Amino acid sequence: MTTSPSPSPIDASAASGPASQTLSRGIRVLEQLADARRALTIDEIAARLSVHRSVAYRLIRTLEAHGLVERDAAGRLVLGARLAALAAGVARDLHAEALPELTAAANDLGMTCFLVVLDHEECVTLASVEPRHAVAAVAQRPGTRHPVTVGAPGKAILTQVPAGAWPPDAGTGLAGEVHEAAVRGWAESQNEVIPSLHAVAVPLVLRGRAPAALAAVYLPTGTEAASVAERLARSATAIRDALGG
Amino acid sequence: MTTSPSPSPIDASAASGPASQTLSRGIRVLEQLADARRALTIDEIAARLSVHRSVAYRLIRTLEAHGLVERDAAGRLVLGARLAALAAGVARDLHAEALPELTAAANDLGMTCFLVVLDHEECVTLASVEPRHAVAAVAQRPGTRHPVTVGAPGKAILTQVPAGAWPPDAGTGLAGEVHEAAVRGWAESQNEVIPSLHAVAVPLVLRGRAPAALAAVYLPTGTEAASVAERLARSATAIRDALGG
DNA sequence: CGGAATGTGTTCGTTTATCGAACACTGTGT
DNA sequence: ACACAGTGTTCGATAAACGAACACATTCCG
Numbered sequence: 001m002t003t004s005p006s007p008s009p010i011d012a013s014a015a016s017g018p019a020s021q022t023l024s025r026g027i028r029v030l031e032q033l034a035d036a037r038r039a040l041t042i043d044e045i046a047a048r049l050s051v052h053r054s055v056a057y058r059l060i061r062t063l064e065a066h067g068l069v070e071r072d073a074a075g076r077l078v079l080g081a082r083l084a085a086l087a088a089g090v091a092r093d094l095h096a097e098a099l100p101e102l103t104a105a106a107n108d109l110g111m112t113c114f115l116v117v118l119d120h121e122e123c124v125t126l127a128s129v130e131p132r133h134a135v136a137a138v139a140q141r142p143g144t145r146h147p148v149t150v151g152a153p154g155k156a157i158l159t160q161v162p163a164g165a166w167p168p169d170a171g172t173g174l175a176g177e178v179h180e181a182a183v184r185g186w187a188e189s190q191n192e193v194i195p196s197l198h199a200v201a202v203p204l205v206l207r208g209r210a211p212a213a214l215a216a217v218y219l220p221t222g223t224e225a226a227s228v229a230e231r232l233a234r235s236a237t238a239i240r241d242a243l244g245g
Numbered sequence: 246m247t248t249s250p251s252p253s254p255i256d257a258s259a260a261s262g263p264a265s266q267t268l269s270r271g272i273r274v275l276e277q278l279a280d281a282r283r284a285l286t287i288d289e290i291a292a293r294l295s296v297h298r299s300v301a302y303r304l305i306r307t308l309e310a311h312g313l314v315e316r317d318a319a320g321r322l323v324l325g326a327r328l329a330a331l332a333a334g335v336a337r338d339l340h341a342e343a344l345p346e347l348t349a350a351a352n353d354l355g356m357t358c359f360l361v362v363l364d365h366e367e368c369v370t371l372a373s374v375e376p377r378h379a380v381a382a383v384a385q386r387p388g389t390r391h392p393v394t395v396g397a398p399g400k401a402i403l404t405q406v407p408a409g410a411w412p413p414d415a416g417t418g419l420a421g422e423v424h425e426a427a428v429r430g431w432a433e434s435q436n437e438v439i440p441s442l443h444a445v446a447v448p449l450v451l452r453g454r455a456p457a458a459l460a461a462v463y464l465p466t467g468t469e470a471a472s473v474a475e476r477l478a479r480s481a482t483a484i485r486d487a488l489g490g
Numbered sequence: 491c492g493g494a495a496t497g498t499g500t501t502c503g504t505t506t507a508t509c510g511a512a513c514a515c516t517g518t519g520t
Numbered sequence: 521a522c523a524c525a526g527t528g529t530t531c532g533a534t535a536a537a538c539g540a541a542c543a544c545a546t547t548c549c550g
Binding site for chain 1: 337
């Protein structure tokens with residue numbers, strides 16, 4: 001068995017050699033469909049990829065055969081439901097352990113709670129749970145991405161990343177905030193990723209896994225951030241124990 | 246603008262022409278990683294695809310570059326977090342409208358509620374919400390798949406599919422159950438997809454979209470299935486109105 | 491009505507990207 | 521120290537992908 005040199009958690013997709021052209025183009029089709037947030041025609045996709053129309057056509061035919069792409073009523077292309085099934089395999093065990101904890105925390109706190117993991121230089125929300133009486137529309141649905149350098153979850157995650165491995169766009173004030181978060185065990189942010197909302201996040205450190213965090217968002221009332229953090233930390237500990245990490 | 250002939254909702258990935266080999270193999274890598282439910286080595290993947298090791302290596306390098314595949318601490322391969330971000334684009338608007346409704350229904354009913362859509366010949370769970378005090382561990386996490394011919398959500402979906410387009414494996418008794426569900430407006434099942442649980446589902450008919458359903462699961466207590474169905478139907482109507490379908 | 495415009499799907503010769511064997515390297519276990 | 525299991529790289533042959541051109545359907549105009 002080989003143990004890879006285990007590079008820093010942030011390594012910006014530095015796959016060395018050349019990528020497979022056809023596969024890469026196929027993935028870019030999916031990326032374009034996800035970005036567009038609307039149904040696209042084959043010609044639009046071909047233009048976005050800068051490839052010939054017949055190339056796009058063949059790629060789409062293949063993606064369709066695997067269920068990753070479907071047609072809407074007008075024959076335009078959208079992402080297929082099978083893609084959701086594939087994505088269920090991402091960090092399956094973490095997801096399974098975190099969901100009940102998020103549900104409990106969300107209802108205890110009356111806040112939307114979510115699980116975030118580090119992906120290269122971005123935070124990706126893997127799961128989120130709204131409380132019984134949702135105070136604010138959830139802006140952190142699963143799959144949401146934003147830079148690690150922004151928001152409470154990002155800071156909680158950066159406490160697990162050596163400063164040398166931080167993304168280049170890390171602001172000057174960030175190091176101080178992250179240090180503070182590391183010392184007291186939780187991070188907070190105001191209006192950073194979601195305008196007019198506060199967020200609190202605690203690091204979720206798992207052995208042999210990408211850095212993660214649990215977070216909660218709430219309207220800027222008189223709520224004590226520290227008590228929110230404490231509740232989140234309890235769930236984080238439970239998850240960590242369950243995963244033996 | 247072209248309007249496609251709009252084939253039956255179930256058409257078993259009948260992409261006519263030949264598929265792109267490289268892209269198809271790349272997707273199969275993802276499928277294998279999702280199926281395996283554990284980290285795989287390159288050799289294992291090569292064996293599962295029946296391709297040369299160096300082919301698998303190139304595919305994986307490309308998938309890694311796009312963030313769809315990552316390495317665990319031991320250097321083995323797992324699905325990447327970016328895949329979850331991609332999947333967030335699947336039926337984004339439906340998902341957004343359904344989540345608050347599912348949350349409300351789950352807490353009103355005290356049951357796990359979920360949204361299911363038809364994908365070829367299977368049901369795919371797109372979203373699920375556990376109530377405040379989860380009575381049963383959720384076995385219907387997002388991404389779960391099972392045949393349309395099984396379970397309450399499947400029957401609710403089949404009420405939207407002409408009988409001629411049903412999958413060949415549809416049992417004899419099924420037509421009667423689906424007819425009954427169509428008449429009274431909801432379907433139920435016992436121990437079908439989840440042992441020792443009851444399920445109730447209502448159809449969610451959306452214009453120009455794949456057939457869908459809202460469902461709830463509960464322990465077989467004295468609960469009135471009809472009242473559960475009524476609550477689900479209220480959410481279904483709300484979602485349908487919001488999407489103008 | 492008719493023609494231009496937009497879009498999908500198919501065919502086919504060319505060539506380029508992919509294939510697959512062989513090799514180098516590294517960490518692990520015996 | 522050795523074999524082993526695994527990763528990553530190179531390179532010539534070839535098959536798979538490319539891309540131009542065509543056939544067809546539908547919608548939008550004058």
